[in-house]
Amino acid sequence: MSKEYHYSYPHPAITTDIVVFTISDGGLKLLLIKRGQEPYQGSWALPGGFLEPNEGLSECAQRELREETGLKDIYLEQLCTFGEPERDPRERVVSIAYLALMPTPEQPEAASDAVAAIWYSLDDLPALAFDHADIIALARKRLLSKLNYSSIALQFLPDTFTLSELQKVYEIVGSEQLDKRNFRKQITSMGVIEETDNLRRNASHRPARLYRAVCRDHVQFIK
Amino acid sequence: MSKEYHYSYPHPAITTDIVVFTISDGGLKLLLIKRGQEPYQGSWALPGGFLEPNEGLSECAQRELREETGLKDIYLEQLCTFGEPERDPRERVVSIAYLALMPTPEQPEAASDAVAAIWYSLDDLPALAFDHADIIALARKRLLSKLNYSSIALQFLPDTFTLSELQKVYEIVGSEQLDKRNFRKQITSMGVIEETDNLRRNASHRPARLYRAVCRDHVQFIK
DNA sequence: GCCATATAGTGTAATATTAACACTAATTAA
DNA sequence: TTAATTAGTGTTAATATTACACTATATGGC
Structure with missing residues (x-):
């Protein structure tokens, strides 16, 4: 060198x-x-x-x-x-x-x-x-x-977001439809997001709970 | 630019x-x-x-x-x-x-x-x-x-190798002992290695079958 | 106020994958 | 012939993944 x-x-x-x-x-x-x-x-x-x-x-x-x-x-x-x-x-x-x-x-x-x-x-x-x-x-x-092996998808969303919004990110990037219940089970069990006390109430239907990233950093979860 | x-x-x-x-x-x-x-x-x-x-x-x-x-x-x-x-x-x-x-x-x-x-x-x-x-x-x-998501381990081995040798690579790099039968099932089902007709017969015990990489390139298998 | 509409939110059973486990086979060296 | 050493193989239990349908709660229009 x-x-x-x-x-x-x-x-x-x-x-x-x-x-x-x-x-x-x-x-x-x-x-x-x-x-x-x-x-x-x-x-x-x-x-x-x-x-x-x-x-x-x-x-x-x-x-x-x-x-x-x-x-x-x-x-x-x-x-x-x-x-x-x-x-x-x-x-x-x-x-x-x-x-x-x-x-x-x-x-x-x-x-x-x-x-x-x-x-x-x-x-x-x-x-x-x-x-x-x-x-x-x-x-x-x-x-x-x-x-699928990191929390990179969160970077497409603002500080707080609903689970439906996050699911949509996965669906768009991965080009495939996902099952709502399975998606929620998986994403919540990973420990990368947490509930907030707030709801998104801006539409003519039941309001959705807002979540946030547990940490703003990028988490890898290869098992 | x-x-x-x-x-x-x-x-x-x-x-x-x-x-x-x-x-x-x-x-x-x-x-x-x-x-x-x-x-x-x-x-x-x-x-x-x-x-x-x-x-x-x-x-x-x-x-x-x-x-x-x-x-x-x-x-x-x-x-x-x-x-x-x-x-x-x-x-x-x-x-x-x-x-x-x-x-x-x-x-x-x-x-x-x-x-x-x-x-x-x-x-x-x-x-x-x-x-x-x-x-x-x-x-x-x-x-x-x-x-664990690629065939990179094969790069530590010569053109032909035994399954025990390959297992040892995984054990050394991953710092953990692996079960012989499970390892063999997994690695053979991935489609990255194939049997050869040859055996390694150089020791005072049963000879081991030699395998080779299906292709010399690097394969990613994130599902 | 009530109803229509729209999205949020939840559990269970079937299936597939992974993990744990112990013996027989084939060779060499003594 | 026997002892030593590594190769090679299947089954069962546990865990993870998939498929699937209904109830909840808000708004907007009547």
Whole structure:
């Protein structure tokens, strides 16, 4: 790790790219920006950008997301690092991809390098810049597999939520209907959510109890 | 992603670090090298080094491992990327960590930056350079959790192996004794290994049937 | 006030999976 | 031939998972 020859050529650039999922209108949505600059000007791409000095990797992801779309304080986890030599036509760029989830989708506001920022339905993605289609495919796979051995689904919901809302998250992400009673038994026996004293009473039917996450962190429960 | 200001400061250096596990003498072992150069000269560290131009990330990991320890053609998967600004005292270095597993441990041969390369027992690790202790902790956690939802354990064994040998891998990595009959039922019903026509007949007892992996790739079986 | 509508909330029986457990088989070495 | 050593095999009990239907409680309209 202390070779000297690494000074003899320029280091690759480092970026982060963020795959932000949310749920709205009964479906999984993905945040894309329209690029305002070359390369791939006018193409859709993941939000992201160059690492700054004295900035941690996840800080960079948070900052780029905020700058390009106005979104902040969202759940982030590192997904994978992409570094094929030819993945960026300008110069060598190694990109650390993040998986991000957010509750009720705020309307993003395009800024910085982005001329547009919108939530795209996953069934209907446009052509994508760079290797971003690969990054998104991996993110979907990761999200799906974590659904059943972690508490990641809670990241799609606000601080309090009903069991029906949580079930809907599992159904949308997992693309399958679930049995209400079995779902409730399972999720409550996992110890990751707890009852609150409050009810959601905003509709013309019986109000539902509100629950909250036992801790806001991400819990893995592989047995 | 097309900010211009990123040219106004030098890019961070990029390295790979490789956490190589193997099993020998009934325990899990980890490959460490003794650093021949500053910083941390004389300290133990993970094998790894700087990314070269036109080299993919996993190629870099393979190459560094070969250069520093003589080991090659081993199973590699990306673990996580570490990029805290102060993790390297020389300059900013972002490192992509790899998890690697190998069957019967060849004796490593120190070369390149390494003045020694040996298999360390995990119960008994020395002080480590950089943030390598964190990387190793994460690698152990990943290995343990993948044991039960993937076929990763096969990477510790040669092309053919007996069921007892495979069981021993699970026992060592998982630190728990397993029931022989239950283990055999489970592993054979997963469809990741198949019988060969050969037996291992080298000891003073009944010979054991040899099995092989159905495919050499890594299979995930989250249901 | 009463009824229609809509979602919340609950238990049990059948099925499938996992866990616990002990003996016989085949080889080598003495 | 016998002792030693590991290979290989099935059944039962316990546990976890699945399938399934009705009652409860609010609102809104009449």
